[in-house]
Amino acid sequence: MAEFVELEAQDGVRMPWNVIPGTKQEASNCVIPISAIYTPIKPFQNMPVLPYSALRCRTCRSVLNPFSIVDFAAKIWICPFCFHRNHFPPNYSSISDDNLPAELFPQYTTIEYDQTPSSHVPPCPPVFMFVVDTCMIEEEMAFLKSSLSQAVDLLPDNSLVGLITFGTFVHVHELGFGQIPRTYVFKGSKDVSKDQLLDQMSFFTKKPKPATGVIAGARDGLSTESISRFLLPKSECEFALNSVLEELQKDPWPVPADLRATRCTSTALSIAASLLGACVPGSGARIMAFIGGPSTEGPGSIVSKILSEPIRSHKDLDKDSAPLYHKAMKFYEGLSKQLVHQGHVLDLFACALDQVGVAELKIAVERTGGLVVLAESFGHSVFKDSLKRVLHAGDCDLGLSSNGIFEINCSKDIKVQGVIGPCASLEKKGPLCSDTVVGQGSTTAWKMCGLDKATSLCLIFEIVNKESPDATIQSTSNQFYFQFLTYYQHYSGQMRLRVTTLSRRWVAGPGSIQDLTAGFDQEAAAVVMARLVSFKMETEAEFDPIRWLDKSLIHLCSRLGDYQKDSPSTFSLSPRLSIFPQFMFHLRRSQFVQVFNNSPDETAYFRMILNRENVSNSVVMIQPSLISYSFHSGPEPALLDVATIAADRILLLDSYFTIVIFHGATIAQWRKAGYHDQPEHQAFAQLLQAPRDEADAIAKERFPVPRLVICDQHGSQARFLLAKLNPSATYNSDAPLPGGDVIFTDDVSFEVFLDHLQRLAVQ
Structure with missing residues (x-):
């Protein structure tokens, strides 16, 4: 698959079919849809960033690209999507065969434009609103407080920071009032509208409320001093914020032994969204929610307070016997629309032994392009290291960008069914929209409030032609074209436009099977x-x-x-x-x-x-990938099969969410006997260390940081490996190899x- 990986290295795109079936019937016979997985802002080594605006087709708005046909004498270019003839503007007057602008170079099928207007007001700095759950045991509170104070240290100095804590009530902390800690308190069971919020938080004491229009941000009538009570640059509020975090106690309201704590997650998130919508609309703001248990109060609650009533399971959802589920889903769908409209992101850090409601929150996190981390405790390395990765700007930072708009343009025989991934439809209908909708469909433009270097969208297309496409224009007769446009705010603050233009050959009729297979x-x-x-x-x-x-x-x-x-x-x-x-x-x-x-x-x-x-x-x-370490050979890839287990081997399983280091029975005995500490068994010490080093290297590159499980053959944690292996030897098959293992399952091999x-x- 080397050539497909090379294509990805050039354009950030992987397609199941790199030679495309040319008719509707052939495409449906191919079973797997015509689709692409595209990473919009994947970093490239030698991609130019052009300091001027993109040149667009007058008819279909696609951008000039290496597949355009150029007439240098007449200074005209023909758009490969709609075949419209466009004149070059005066600033392109000197172009010729030997003097091409970068966007016509054949190797620059992906290119970026710096779209920052010259009259540009400096961009709003990044905004972080911490929303912190306080209904948890003292030990968890201590873990969370220490992680949060580290997180505050890692934030950029100019970033604006706000803090909301919640339990039975929602507390909005006024960080701009340094003399004594001051908070506004809202009842967790009550729905608070944006206008009520502004009134109750005395936004209009010094400056009367404007009579008409939307009240949002400094431009629309909110005074900057009232905004800076709740959102302050980190350099100014670090002391106040750290003292509030140090003083933070668990929710003081008593919880009877037969009840769950009163936790109003949805009300807190709704207040955070409305506050950001009023203060910093359209800016790259993130709500970072730290949740330590199930929501039991407010419109987004997932379970009642009575402990004997269990939290919904998959069975309950299938049988439609989870009474609160639909109400919570409806609430979070409304919240997601509000956040998408404001251009804000919801990140979720859920750490609890039980469920907290990720299934209901999913829609709001995914549509805004938020990050999600799920761990058992705020003291767990999965949470602590992942939080550091979000805020740390180092060699493997996530490259968090904001305010993206993603658009698609393609040849006329192709329509777009939709996108599966972290984005929300902008409902821009047009002739390119298919009647069949998959994921976020019926549009050719999507909002990506938050995106990072690794964010990837899955685009699903449909071939609409009944017969073979007509060969009207000979030179482009058997090519389909796709163009992906991503307009976004780069983490440096610049507005950028990334353009990727692809061309793929189509085939139809008898004899096309070989071509389709070759491009699979x-x-x-x-x-x-x-x-x-x-x-x-x-x-x-x-x-x-x-x-x-x-x-x-x-x-x-x-x-x-x-x-x-x-x-x-x-x-x-x-x-x-x-x-x-x-x-x-x-x-x-x-x-x-x-x-x-x-x-x-x-x-x-x-x-x-x-x-x-x-x-x-x-x-x-x-x-998952499996690597085997033994004395007989260096580390080598191994089959994901139970037959790979041997007493004298160490196996390293990477299943993305979990990394398992599995010691065979003999290796485990030697380790327990302490051989690796004896100088004459240096080689054994190295053998034990090698998979640890590899696991650390994998974890460094990945978000969320994976969980590390170190286990021995026949130990209880060995289940993490056994569950992923092909059960070629089970309890009712022939005896396994000596030193091997069997899997207790009725699954087929x-x-x-x-x-x-x-x-x-x-x-």
């Missing part, structure tokens, strides 16, 4: 299928994911495989497709499809991360799965 990217295909199946499981009632995945795989193999009819032994797949069945086997067993043993919160969390990561990271979530696939594909 099986990793990208597996990731698109994973996002699609997760989306369908959430939106379609009575959807059977296993059956859908199996049918899709059988159709694909019978269309692209080599075989004689009804003879399974003759079946073979080209190397381009050979790993795809393996990906599907692991996807069927993954946490995206198998919800048994996971809470709705965990499932929502896994899917949110899958929906924002690039192809290589998503593949690790679907099919990959060999049986492949055997069934071959039998069904050749029918």
